[in-house]
Amino acid sequence: MKLKLIYSRENLGKPVLSEVISKTNLPINILEAKITLNTGEMLIDVPAIGEKLKEVSSLFQKAGLIVKEITRTIEIDREKCVTCGACISPCPVRAIIQDLNWDIVFYEEKCVGCGICVDACPVRAIRML
Amino acid sequence: MSEERGTEKLRTYDEINQKIKRGDAVVLTADEFIKTVEESGLEKAAKEVDVVTTGTFGAMCSSGAFINFGHADPPIKMFKCWLNDVPAYKGLAAVDCYIGATALSETEGFEYGGGHVIEDLVSGKEIKLRAEAYGTDCYPRRSIETTLTINDLNQAVLLNPRNAYERYNAATNGTDKILYTYMGTLLPHYGNITYSGAGQLSPLYKDKDFETIGIGTRIFLGGGVGYIVGEGTQHNPQNQLGTIMVRGDLKQMNSHYLRGATYYKYGTTLYVGLGIPIPIINERVAASAALKDDEILTNILDYGVPSRNRPTVKKTSYTELKSGKVEINQREVQSSSLSSNKVAKEIAVTLKNWIIEGIFLLNRPAELISNYREFKPLEVKRKEPRVRDIMTREIIIGKPNDDIKDVARILIAKSVDHLPIVDNEGKLMGIITSWDLAKAVAQDKRQLHEIMTLKVITAKEDEAIDTVVRRMEQHNISGVPVIDQSNYIIGILTTDDISRKLVRRATA
Numbered sequence: 001m002k003l004k005l006i007y008s009r010e011n012l013g014k015p016v017l018s019e020v021i022s023k024t025n026l027p028i029n030i031l032e033a034k035i036t037l038n039t040g041e042m043l044i045d046v047p048a049i050g051e052k053l054k055e056v057s058s059l060f061q062k063a064g065l066i067v068k069e070i071t072r073t074i075e076i077d078r079e080k081c082v083t084c085g086a087c088i089s090p091c092p093v094r095a096i097i098q099d100l101n102w103d104i105v106f107y108e109e110k111c112v113g114c115g116i117c118v119d120a121c122p123v124r125a126i127r128m129l
Numbered sequence: 130m131s132e133e134r135g136t137e138k139l140r141t142y143d144e145i146n147q148k149i150k151r152g153d154a155v156v157l158t159a160d161e162f163i164k165t166v167e168e169s170g171l172e173k174a175a176k177e178v179d180v181v182t183t184g185t186f187g188a189m190c191s192s193g194a195f196i197n198f199g200h201a202d203p204p205i206k207m208f209k210c211w212l213n214d215v216p217a218y219k220g221l222a223a224v225d226c227y228i229g230a231t232a233l234s235e236t237e238g239f240e241y242g243g244g245h246v247i248e249d250l251v252s253g254k255e256i257k258l259r260a261e262a263y264g265t266d267c268y269p270r271r272s273i274e275t276t277l278t279i280n281d282l283n284q285a286v287l288l289n290p291r292n293a294y295e296r297y298n299a300a301t302n303g304t305d306k307i308l309y310t311y312m313g314t315l316l317p318h319y320g321n322i323t324y325s326g327a328g329q330l331s332p333l334y335k336d337k338d339f340e341t342i343g344i345g346t347r348i349f350l351g352g353g354v355g356y357i358v359g360e361g362t363q364h365n366p367q368n369q370l371g372t373i374m375v376r377g378d379l380k381q382m383n384s385h386y387l388r389g390a391t392y393y394k395y396g397t398t399l400y401v402g403l404g405i406p407i408p409i410i411n412e413r414v415a416a417s418a419a420l421k422d423d424e425i426l427t428n429i430l431d432y433g434v435p436s437r438n439r440p441t442v443k444k445t446s447y448t449e450l451k452s453g454k455v456e457i458n459q460r461e462v463q464s465s466s467l468s469s470n471k472v473a474k475e476i477a478v479t480l481k482n483w484i485i486e487g488i489f490l491l492n493r494p495a496e497l498i499s500n501y502r503e504f505k506p507l508e509v510k511r512k513e514p515r516v517r518d519i520m521t522r523e524i525i526i527g528k529p530n531d532d533i534k535d536v537a538r539i540l541i542a543k544s545v546d547h548l549p550i551v552d553n554e555g556k557l558m559g560i561i562t563s564w565d566l567a568k569a570v571a572q573d574k575r576q577l578h579e580i581m582t583l584k585v586i587t588a589k590e591d592e593a594i595d596t597v598v599r600r601m602e603q604h605n606i607s608g609v610p611v612i613d614q615s616n617y618i619i620g621i622l623t624t625d626d627i628s629r630k631l632v633r634r635a636t637a
Contacts, residue, residue, distance in 0.1 A: 082186070082388055082390075082400055082469050082472065083469045083470075083471040083472060084186075084187075084400070084466060084467055084468060084469045085465040085466035085467065085468075085469070085470070086313045086314070086323070086465070086466075086467050087465075088453075088463070088465030088466075089316075089321035089322060089323060089453075089463040089464055089465035090313065090314040090315075090316060090321055090465075091463075092316070092320075094463065097453070098453070098465070098466075098470075101471065102469070102470045102471035102474075103471065116314060119309070119314065119393040119394075120313055120314040120393065122188065122313075122390035122391055122392055122398075122400070122467075123388055123389075123390050123391075123400075124240075124391065
């Protein structure tokens with residue numbers, strides 16, 4: 001599951017993520033991080049579901065972070081799509097591929113929501129959610 | 130070739146059409162024909178198969194439509210006109226225009242262009258027409274504003290000067306910046322490869338000596354029936370880069386096969402669906418129609434080099450490109466198409482079905498398209514300024530151990546913003562800008578080497594100014610040191626040099 005963590009000014013310098021990793025022993029992956037002087041946002045991938053995922057979320061919340069579950073990143077409008085493939089190779093995490101029939105297959109769980117495919121699509125069939 | 134091009138040795142066009150009318154013509158798509166040849170050999174397959182169908186669906190910028198609006202009352206001789214705010218070419222008679230695929234909307238820019246107007250017309254949408262005129266004795270009206278659909282038009286004819294490239298160069302990017310090109314989004318450091326063209330389904334590659342393709346050949350165009358008008362612009366058949374000019378009635382077309390498109394930060398275009406039936410009139414044509422993806426080769430070019438002669442990174446085949454991964458410098462790089470392989474197949478199948486159903490007959494072209502054409506570049510005869518002509522040669526340079534405060538004083542005294550840092554031999558090591566100095570003071574740094582930028586964007590003295598300006602824009606900088614082959618600094622080029630000296634040259 002992908003989680004978006006929002007840091008406030010108070011908890012900006014604290015090693016919250018390291019603490020959660022050492023407590024839960026989960027190999028949490030940072031997908032994207034934006035830190036400014038006042039606030040910070042981090043997109044992480046937590047390889048857990050159910051109770052374990054709830055535990056991770058509550059640890060972040062206890063540390064003062066706002067936690068949002070990211071279930072959807074982009075949407076492909078199949079009516080507009082011309083199956084050209086222009087979005088495929090620019091994707092840095094191979095979340096969009098073409099199958100043997102050249103149909104576009106999207107792996108939501110791999111997507112990090114970078115949006116590069118949105119610009120790459122010549123017919124504007126992809127939008128960020 | 131001893132025998133004349135286009136010899137109908139295995140079967141004539143008339144024989145093929147009689148079989149089509151009787152319902153017993155053997156028609157295969159190029160994919161199917163390749164399998165048949167693999168199974169039973171070329172000679173047998175050529176004897177059995179009458180027609181091989183092809184298809185492609187890709188971005189074809191040299192596309193557009195001639196439109197006749199009919200006359201308003203009082204009538205107008207349109208001098209300028211816009212369709213949904215996209216300007217159309219009006220150097221024609223009073224109410225004729227040509228709307229080109231790459232023309233951009235004056236209100237929406239890259240998001241909407243001539244290609245989109247054509248798609249919207251074909252799908253029956255209402256289009257806003259605006260026109261201006263100077264008024265004449267015979268055409269007194271000076272402006273017009275109305276809406277129309279394709280049904281209101283006398284003629285709406287797709288006339289594309291260059292379509293269906295036989296094959297196309299693939300693209301990659303060796304720079305450290307993401308590039309947005311007509312070959313799509315190219316990630317830095319050879320991060321991906323994009324390609325275009327249908328490979329073994331590509332219409333022109335399936336008759337690469339143009340033995341059956343010529344003026345008047347009936348084809349599948351945009352979901353309707355179209356015709357080849359002649360060779361396309363930039364036709365370069367001897368290098369398997371042949372092209373065709375085509376025309377067809379927009380009113381019969383289908384927007385599934387004509388789609389307006391935008392290449393991010395590049396511009397608009399039109400995706401055109403096109404398929405050609407290849408009559409197997411002799412064994413040479415059969416051999417060409419049987420060519421497979423692994424026999425259709427192309428070059429992967431570095432689009433990071435903004436020159437007419439982009440370097441070839443690798444020679445590859447459509448098999449490798451279509452596999453989704455290509456090895457470059459011992460590393461696997463993702464490749465993907467810009468033209469739709471799925472719709473290309475769909476077109477080849479549709480054309481096959483039309484022929485089998487007897488609603489599409491083949492025809493002998495009035496004249497074959499040439500299989501040789503000289504390919505010329507555009508030479509610029511006027512002398513254009515190069516970096517060496519406007520760069521500043523009296524450069525103020527720094528050494529890594531110079532004191533920041535001393536340097537700041539010099540920069541202020543000489544009023545310059547860029548300070549290249551060189552070693553004892555005069556070779557470029559880094560660069561400092563006045564902004565870096567401001568930061569250094571804030572962070573209490575002392576010597577230049579603590580704050581200099583090591584990865585310097587540079588220029589060569591023989592480069593064109595426009596090339597360097599684009600580089601500065603990409604990196605968001607306002608000056609570049611000019612270096613020679615051995616990294617010795619010989620000058621500096623700043624936006625200040627460009628604006629002042631180029632303007633002076635232009636007014637001189």
